[in-house]
Amino acid sequence: MRVSNFVYDGFGGMLKPGYAPYTATLKEWTLDPGVGLFTCSDGKERLIPSFAVEGHPEWVKPANTPANYSPILYIGQPCTS
Numbered sequence: 001m002r003v004s005n006f007v008y009d010g011f012g013g014m015l016k017p018g019y020a021p022y023t024a025t026l027k028e029w030t031l032d033p034g035v036g037l038f039t040c041s042d043g044k045e046r047l048i049p050s051f052a053v054e055g056h057p058e059w060v061k062p063a064n065t066p067a068n069y070s071p072i073l074y075i076g077q078p079c080t081s
Helices: none
Strands: 002-008 013-029 035-040 045-049
Touching: 002 035, 002 045, 013 045
Parallel strands: none
Antiparallel strands: 002 013, 013 035, 035 045
């Protein structure tokens, strides 16, 4: 999937003009809702928020998520394209 250029600061993010110089395939979702670990066409693994991925994959709780997990505040690792 194509990845738009983006900025994500762990609280929220925004799209920037253009596309990243790689494509991405979802490897697994993180516990940060909407952020996944993606395997990229350049051989790297990256944390990418779903809003930046063409087709916006839907976040699904990882299998090891505690049954009572309910995020109130979304805080994650900052990342960029």
